[in-house]
Amino acid sequence: MHAEPTTFRDTPCIHLHAEGASALVALHxxxxxxWIPADGRxxxxxxxxxxxxxxxxxxxxxxxxxxxxxxxxxxRKHGFARTAPWTFHDIEDxxxxxxxxxxxxxxxxxxxxxxxxxxVHLTATQLSVALEIENTGEHAFAxxxxxxxxxxxxxxxxxxxxxxxxxxxxxxxxxGTLHREHNYELVFEGEVDRIYNDVVAPxxxxxxxxxxxxxxxxxxxxxxxxxxxxxxARIGDLAPGDHRHFVCVEAAQVVQPVVLAPGDTWAxxxxxx
Numbered sequence: 001m002h003a004e005p006t007t008f009r010d011t012p013c014i015h016l017h018a019e020g021a022s023a024l025v026a027l028h029x030x031x032x033x034x035w036i037p038a039d040g041r042x043x044x045x046x047x048x049x050x051x052x053x054x055x056x057x058x059x060x061x062x063x064x065x066x067x068x069x070x071x072x073x074x075x076r077k078h079g080f081a082r083t084a085p086w087t088f089h090d091i092e093d094x095x096x097x098x099x100x101x102x103x104x105x106x107x108x109x110x111x112x113x114x115x116x117x118x119x120v121h122l123t124a125t126q127l128s129v130a131l132e133i134e135n136t137g138e139h140a141f142a143x144x145x146x147x148x149x150x151x152x153x154x155x156x157x158x159x160x161x162x163x164x165x166x167x168x169x170x171x172x173x174x175x176g177t178l179h180r181e182h183n184y185e186l187v188f189e190g191e192v193d194r195i196y197n198d199v200v201a202p203x204x205x206x207x208x209x210x211x212x213x214x215x216x217x218x219x220x221x222x223x224x225x226x227x228x229x230x231x232x233a234r235i236g237d238l239a240p241g242d243h244r245h246f247v248c249v250e251a252a253q254v255v256q257p258v259v260l261a262p263g264d265t266w267a268x269x270x271x272x273x
Contacts, residue, residue: 001122003088003096008033009052014088016096019124028054030086030098030118032062037273038124043212045152045246049237057082059237060150060246062129064118067110067143069223069254070172078148080107081116095119095130104137113137126273133267135260142259146223146252147270153207156244160185161224163203163214170195170255188247191228197221197255205249216251218268223250 001018008024013033016023020038025031035044046060057063057078066081067073081100084107089097098118104111113136121128129147153159164181171177173193181196185206199222203214216222225248227235232243251270258266 001091001094001096003091005088009050011052011054014096014098016120016122018122021122021124021127023120023122023127025088025096025098025120026052026058026061027086027088027098028052029058029082029084030064030100031058031082032120032127032129033058034061035122035127035272037126043127043152043272045150045242047238047242049239049242051237054085055083056237059235062150063148064131065144065146065148065250066116066131066133067112067114067141067145069144069146069252072144072254075109080110082148086118092119095121095128101136112139112141114141123273126271128269128271130267130269132265133258133260134265135262138262140259140261142257144252144254144257145268146219146250146254147268148223148248148250149270149272150246150248151205151207151212151272153205153245153247155208156188156226156247158206158208159247160187160206161203161247161249162186162206163201164196164199164222164224167196167199167222169197186224188226188228191231192224192226194224195221195252195254196224203249205247212272214249215271216269217271218266219251219253219270220256221252221254223252223254224248225250
């Protein structure tokens with residue numbers, strides 16, 4: 001795999017190439033914007049109205065959520081990692097290595113020293129994204145995290161996720177009520193916003209006649225999201241009809257926050273393809 005610096009919408013990025021596949025990663029948030037396997041098909045959704053100003057979160061791709069998922073804490077929604085400037089180091093162990101580090105003074109409301117790494121690995125048919133968090137301070141801290149992956153689909157009406165049957169979930173679109181998934185396929189009719197916990201089986205995204213395998217390691221939960229037509233109409237960085245062309249399937253650690261002791265490292269990975 002090799003990497004080259006580039007820009008996309010005036011945003012510094014790293015363009016990755018391997019075995020006929022490519023990925024584009026913005027340094028803003030270490031945000032994976034594009035993944036095109038060797039078959040030439042884009043598998044990530046990126047909104048044409050996404051904001052690239054170096055400050056706002058980018059709508060689409062793979063936003064990196066750390067150290068707080070949603071509003072489950074005192075920080076701003078989804079924390080600060082997705083809007084912070086990251087550093088690209090190099091290709092290490094055949095993966096592109098990005099880093100965000102802090103001595104506990106950089107981010108308001110987060111007094112904990114840490115070092116975060118994002119590793120992006122490509123083959124002809126797969127994309128692997130791994131998040132590593134190291135506690136470099138003297139006191140333990142707790143965090144939640146997700147890889148907020150927007151997967152492109154041709155038509156949401158023909159899309160489904162398989163592999164969640166039997167899992168308990170929190171229905172965030174309906175007041176956070178608790179349920180168990182009894183259906184073999186999760187389909188997307190209207191707003192879907194669910195946190196599935198203790199997900200161990202691989203998942204499959206059905207996109208009409210196409211399928212995409214989704215695996216994870218280290219992350220215990222899966223978040224599924226599509227805003228549906230009504231909520232999407234109120235989201236300024238989505239164009240009309242955009243909700244019909246993506247499904248978010250997020251590798252997540254939300255239900256049980258990670259408590260990281262001084263000197264310890266946590267890692268979680270999502271593999272697509």
